[in-house]
Amino acid sequence: MTEPKFSGGTFDLLLKIPIPNPVIMLDGYHILTLTHRDASIGTIANAVLPNAGEQVLQDLKARFGWEELLYLATCNRVMYLFYTQGPVSAELPGELLEHIRFELPVDTIDATATQMRLLHGAEAVGHLFEVAASIDSLVLGEREILRQLREAYDRNQAWGLTGDHIRLLMRFTIETAKEIYTQTGIGEKALSVVALAFNAMMSTGVRPDMRVLMVGAGETNTLFGKFLAKYGFKHVTVFNRSLAAAERLAERLGGRALPLDALEYYTEGFDVLVVCTGATQALITPDCYRSLLSGDATTKVVVDLSVPHNVDLRIPTTFPVQYIEIEGLREVSQENLAHRERECAKAVPILKQRMYAFRELWHERQIERALSHIPEEVQAVKNRAVNEVFGKEFNRLDAEAQTLVLRMLEYMEKKCVAIPIKAAKAIALQAKKQRTAAIVKD
Numbered sequence: 001m002t003e004p005k006f007s008g009g010t011f012d013l014l015l016k017i018p019i020p021n022p023v024i025m026l027d028g029y030h031i032l033t034l035t036h037r038d039a040s041i042g043t044i045a046n047a048v049l050p051n052a053g054e055q056v057l058q059d060l061k062a063r064f065g066w067e068e069l070l071y072l073a074t075c076n077r078v079m080y081l082f083y084t085q086g087p088v089s090a091e092l093p094g095e096l097l098e099h100i101r102f103e104l105p106v107d108t109i110d111a112t113a114t115q116m117r118l119l120h121g122a123e124a125v126g127h128l129f130e131v132a133a134s135i136d137s138l139v140l141g142e143r144e145i146l147r148q149l150r151e152a153y154d155r156n157q158a159w160g161l162t163g164d165h166i167r168l169l170m171r172f173t174i175e176t177a178k179e180i181y182t183q184t185g186i187g188e189k190a191l192s193v194v195a196l197a198f199n200a201m202m203s204t205g206v207r208p209d210m211r212v213l214m215v216g217a218g219e220t221n222t223l224f225g226k227f228l229a230k231y232g233f234k235h236v237t238v239f240n241r242s243l244a245a246a247e248r249l250a251e252r253l254g255g256r257a258l259p260l261d262a263l264e265y266y267t268e269g270f271d272v273l274v275v276c277t278g279a280t281q282a283l284i285t286p287d288c289y290r291s292l293l294s295g296d297a298t299t300k301v302v303v304d305l306s307v308p309h310n311v312d313l314r315i316p317t318t319f320p321v322q323y324i325e326i327e328g329l330r331e332v333s334q335e336n337l338a339h340r341e342r343e344c345a346k347a348v349p350i351l352k353q354r355m356y357a358f359r360e361l362w363h364e365r366q367i368e369r370a371l372s373h374i375p376e377e378v379q380a381v382k383n384r385a386v387n388e389v390f391g392k393e394f395n396r397l398d399a400e401a402q403t404l405v406l407r408m409l410e411y412m413e414k415k416c417v418a419i420p421i422k423a424a425k426a427i428a429l430q431a432k433k434q435r436t437a438a439i440v441k442d
Contacts, residue, residue, distance in 0.1 A: 026121045026122050026124075026125055026358075026359065026362060027085075027120065027121040028067075028083045028084060028085050028121075028165060029081070029083055029120070029121060029124045029125055029165070029169065030081070030082050030083070030084065030088055030118070030119065030120050030121075030124050031079060031080065031081050031082075031117075031118075031119040031124040031127055031128065032079070032080040032082075032092060032093060032096065032116060032117070032118050032119075033077065033078065033079040033080070033116065033117050033119070033127070034047045034077065034078050034112070034115060034116045034117070035076060035077040035078075035079075035117075035136065036076040036077065037136070038115045038116070038117065039112070039115040041075070041076065043111075043112055043115060044076065044077065044078055046097065046101060046104060046108060046109070046112040047078045047097065047101075047112060047116065048073050048078050049071065049073070049100050050100070050101070052071060052073065054159040054160075054161075056100075057069060057071055057156070057159065057161055058159070058160075058161070060096075060099065060100065061082070061161060063099055064082075064084075064092070064095075064096070065084060065086055066082040066083065066084045067082075067083050067084050067085075067163060067165070068082060068083040068084075068161065068162050068163040068165055068166045069081070069082045069083075069156065069161045069162065069166075070082070070152060070153060070156045070161065070162055070166050070170075071152065071156060071161075072148065072149060072152040074145065074148050076137075077131075079131070080096070081124070081128065081166065081169075083163070083165040083166055088118070088120065090118065092118055093112075093113035093114075093116040093118060094109060094110065094113040097109045097112055097113055122355060122359075125169065125355065125358060126351065126355055128169065128173050129173055129176050129177070129351055129354060129355070130351070131145060131149065132145065132146055132149055132173045132174065132176065132177035133146075133176065133177040133180040133181070133186070133347060133351075134146070134177075134186065134187070135180075135186070135344055135347060140186065140337065140340045140341065140344065141186040141187040141188070141340045141343075141344075142187075143181065143187055146174065146177050149170075149173075149174075150174065153166075153170045164365070168361065168362065168365055169358070172354070172357075172358050172361060176350075176351070176354045176358075179350060179354070180347045180350055180351070183346070183350060184343040184344070184346040184347050184350070185339065185340070185343040185346075186340055186343045186344055186346075186347060187340075188336075188339065188340070188343070192223075192333070193220075193305065193326060193329045193330065193333060194220060194223045194224050194227070194305070195227070196329045196332055196333060196336075197224065197303050197305055197324055197326075197329055198224060198227040198228075200303075200324045200329070201272065201274075201301055201303055201324060202231075204301050204322045206271070206272055206301055208231055208232040208233045208234070209234075209235065210233075210235065210271035210272060211235045211237075211268075211269060211270045211271045211272070212228065212233055212235060212236045212237070212255075212270065212271065212272045212273075212274065213236075213237050213239070213266075213270045213272070213273050213274070213292070214236060214237070214238045214239065214249070214274045214275075215239045215240075215260070215263065215273070215274070215275040215276070215277060215283060215284070215310070216239075216240060216275060216276045216277035216278075216306075216310075217238055217240035217242070217245040217246045217248070217249040217257075218245075218276065218277070218278065220276040220305050221238075221249065221274065221276050221305070222249055224274055224276075224303075224305070225249055225252060225253050226252075228253055229252060229253055229254075233253065234253075234254050234255070235255070236250065236253045236254070236255030236256075237250070237255055237256050237257075237258060237266075237268075237270075238250045238253070238255060238256070238257045238258070239257075239258050239259070239260050239262065239263050239266075240257070240259070240260055240277075241259070241260045241277075243257060243258075243259050246258065246259070260283075263283075263288065263292075264288060264291060266291075266292060267291075267294045268294070269292075269293070269294050269296055270292060270300065271300060271301065272300070272301045272302075272303070273292070273300060273301070273302045273303070273311075274303045274305070275302070275303065275304050275305070275306060275310045275311050276304070276305040276306045276310065277306060277310055279306070279310055280308060281308075282309060282310055282311060282312040282313075283310045283311075284302075284304075284310060284311045284312060284315065285312050286312055286314055286315055286318055286319075289311075289312075289315050289319060290319075293319075297320070298320070299320040299321065299322060300319070300320070300321055300322070301321075301322045301324070302315065302316070302321050302322070302323050302324065303324045303325075304323070304324070304325045304326065305325075305326050306326070307326060309325065311323075311325075378413050378416050379413060382409050382410075382412075382413050385409070386405075386406070386409065
């Protein structure tokens with residue numbers, strides 16, 4: 001775009017205001033990505049920037065001549081969102097990989113490049129909307145990706161990698177994701193077995209002040225422990241074969257740790273029993289359970305997340321127990337996934353409407369950018385007229401006359417600024433009507 005200039009102290013702005021071409025509109029936005037939909041986790045790692053610090057990304061931006069850049073890497077996707085009005089080669093995937101992962105074998109680079117997607121313009125913007133709304137996520141409807149996207153933007157912005165184009169897009173993307181989460185049930189109904197188990201436990205009336213015994217300190221119970229910590233459970237005792245692992249989990253929960261063989265001697269009672277170990281047979285037998293009760297006849301909550309069961313199946317039929325087990329949770333998980341998939345369909349018209357809205361917002365912003373220098377340049381012409389072109393004549397005027405001249409010039413300044421802005425808005429409105437007509441026709 002060429003900025004409007006002044007010629008001989010007169011305004012030729014109307015002819016020189018750069019109005020964004022509605023045909024190209026969003027074509028400056030591009031995304032190069034590799035996700036779980038196209039490749040394995042191991043392959044995705046090939047597209048991740050090693051030591052992705054500020055200087056590495058600055059070098060990458062300069063290498064390809066991009067105006068702006070946002071880099072995002074998660075456990076199941078890597079994304080390079082960039083803005084440029086210059087040409088983007090179809091060979092970019094391979095060229096980028098050769099630049100950032102030069103140590104990889106050529107055949108590995110070639111194989112990875114073929115699985116990457118290069119998206120342009122509205123397609124790139126639409127993809128970002130879907131990512132933020134968790135429509136393109138490994139777990140449909142999980143909002144974690146929105147937090148990761150925000151953090152990536154804040155980091156890249158702090159490094160000076162992003163600018164007005166990506167700022168505008170990110171603001172609109174986050175608003176779009178929030179609208180989809182609000183207007184659809186895409187984020188409703190938990191899918192993970194651990195989350196479902198915790199929700200089922202809480203639905204029984206369990207309170208944070210109750211006593212919890214955890215048998216096992218592996219990944220599943222560690223995830224369950226995060227929910228316990230979040231909701232303020234403090235009276236937690238962890239049993240595990242490896243006391244060190246039990247201590248790590250207990251420390252996070254503000255509880256205590258005991259070796260697994262201490263379970264049969266435990267007599268302090270409990271309200272909730274959570275079991276998940278790698279054992280292939282039941283660890284909690286009827287005799288063990290009876291010993292843990294220590295004569296308490298009240299109803300307990302038992303959560304067995306083990307495969308196979310670590311809680312003997314005779315316990316739910318012998319003792320007063322509210323029993324939560326993994327098979328029933330899997331059925332609920334599938335039902336919840338089907339619900340989210342149905343809700344996903346409701347997001348389609350929202351995404352379509354938001355895409356049109358972003359086109360208009362982007363267009364308006366480009367007009368604002370194109371006209372932003374006009375007030376300053378008009379003021380410069382006024383000052384030049386007073387101080388240079390008509391300086392001698394102005395200085396010969398008395399104070400009252402000078403005041404009047406300055407007031408007249410200030411009035412003219414405001415009007416001269418308003419004329420091109422008004423004309424530009426009229427052109428933009430006409431272009432918007434034409435685009436709307438084209439959309440209705442389609």
